[in-house]
Amino acid sequence: xxxxxxxxxxxxxxxxxxxxxxxxxxxxxxxxxxxxxxxxxxxxxxxxxxxxxxxxxxxxxxxxxxxxxxxxxxxxxxxxxxxxxxxxxxxxxxxxxxxxxxxxxxxxxxxxxxxxxxxxxxxxxxxxxxxxxxxxxxxxxxxxxxxxxxxxxxxxxxxxxxxxxxxxxxxxxxxxxxxxxxxxxxxxxxxxxxxxxxxxxxxxxxxxxxxxxxxxxxxxxxxxxxxxxxxxxxxxxxxxxxxxxxxxxx
Numbered sequence: 001x002x003x004x005x006x007x008x009x010x011x012x013x014x015x016x017x018x019x020x021x022x023x024x025x026x027x028x029x030x031x032x033x034x035x036x037x038x039x040x041x042x043x044x045x046x047x048x049x050x051x052x053x054x055x056x057x058x059x060x061x062x063x064x065x066x067x068x069x070x071x072x073x074x075x076x077x078x079x080x081x082x083x084x085x086x087x088x089x090x091x092x093x094x095x096x097x098x099x100x101x102x103x104x105x106x107x108x109x110x111x112x113x114x115x116x117x118x119x120x121x122x123x124x125x126x127x128x129x130x131x132x133x134x135x136x137x138x139x140x141x142x143x144x145x146x147x148x149x150x151x152x153x154x155x156x157x158x159x160x161x162x163x164x165x166x167x168x169x170x171x172x173x174x175x176x177x178x179x180x181x182x183x184x185x186x187x188x189x190x191x192x193x194x195x196x197x198x199x200x201x202x203x204x205x206x207x208x209x210x211x212x213x214x215x216x217x218x219x220x221x222x223x224x225x226x227x228x229x230x231x232x233x234x235x236x237x238x239x240x241x242x243x244x245x246x247x248x249x250x
Contacts (some may be wrong), residue, residue: 003028004057004058005027005056006053006054006055007025007054007056008026008115009052010022010023011099014040014237015035017040018037018039019035019036020039021034021036022069027107027113028107030102030106031106034069035068044099047071048071049081050078053073053074053075054071054124057070064101080124086237088234089237090129092129093113093133093229110143111143128197133198134194141213146170148172149172151172152172153163153241154166155173155174155178159210160174162193164187165179166187167184167211186211187204188204188208192205206234206237214226
């Protein structure tokens with residue numbers, strides 16, 4: 001068995017004396033692990049850095065085996081990521097969420113493209129990188145089966161003035177439909193509906209996705225808490241967000 005693809009490096013861990021096991025996100029083969037012979041060497045160290053874009057050739061005797069990778073670097077994103085704690089923490093949160101909640105070896109091209117776009121925003125010094133991250137978490141929810149319905153009001157069917165989200169159904173609620181229930185609803189950030197992002201929008205969006213990651217995704221996966229990497233990112237980002245991996249709705 002063998003295939004060739006490109007992939008975004010999510011994690012690296014030492015294997016034996018000189019090899020490494022890497023996990024990558026690919027377009028055609030999903031999240032996929034494999035052994036890199038010599039991956040722990042000083043020569044491969046600069047290649048196997050967080051966020052690296054790799055040309056991959058995977059081989060195994062049987063498809064269910066771990067297999068081995070031959071890797072060639074296509075793009076390193078380590079320069080910007082390693083020099084900015086918040087951007088590196090954002091990428092580590094992305095990797096941790098993908099490793100925790102996406103199935104192995106199941107391709108999802110839209111999620112791959114969305115993740116690649118976020119990795120580029122982090123590495124290209126895009127000033128709106130935090131908004132890209134917040135939108136990515138919303139896309140992740142949809143990709144793993146927990147799509148929020150933000151197109152029309154759950155109470156009235158209206159498509160205008162959608163300013164809330166129901167914490168139970170994940171559906172949008174209009175200003176009129178939410179009257180009297182504001183303290184029980186989650187704010188719907190305007191930038192998720194196409195407006196220019198503001199810092200407060202980003203914080204509200206992360207509270208929104210954090211709620212559904214915590215109350216929908218964790219129970220479905222039988223996990224007690226969100227990855228610590230997400231909590232570390234929220235703590236570095238600041239703005240009233242909790243740093244324990246669960247977003248405080250304040």
